[in-house]
Amino acid sequence: MKLVLHALHENNVPLINDGEPVRVIEISTLQSLVVIIGILTVTVLLSLLSPKGKARTAVGRLRQALADWQDLNAAGAPAAERAAAYATLVAAEQTVRALPEEYRALIQERQTLREMLAEAHARQAAAAANA
Secondary structure: OHHHHHHHHOOOOOOOHHHOOOOOOOOOHHHHHHHHHHHHHHHHHHHHHOHHHHHHHHHHHHHHHHHHHHHHHHOOOOHHHHHHHHHHHHHHHHHHHOOOHHHHOOOOOHHHHHHHHHHHHHHHHHHHHHO
16 A cells, blocks of 8 residues: 555656646555554464464474474483473473364374374383383
């Protein structure tokens, strides 16, 4: 809208108002930015607050917790750090398991994620048995 109104205000097309500028409302750059930021804020909040958005966030947290736990194991981090990361992983996994099936069905590479979680549980159980 801003561009159309500005073009009318700066009119030099003979077919429109005989090439004379058209008196229209001028929208400032600041007003335009406020509208754009408002629209972006509303859409992001709606996305995050929607059930589907919450499900995606939960799955993202699970994947991040799994990656953090794997990194700590690969780096040979102290047992206390690995245990804390594993607790975070388990909490994230429980959150995802609590999601309705319709949202869990949308998880990409679901089988790979299950296999990685099973490996994490087995490695943590083995580490706890050796401790």
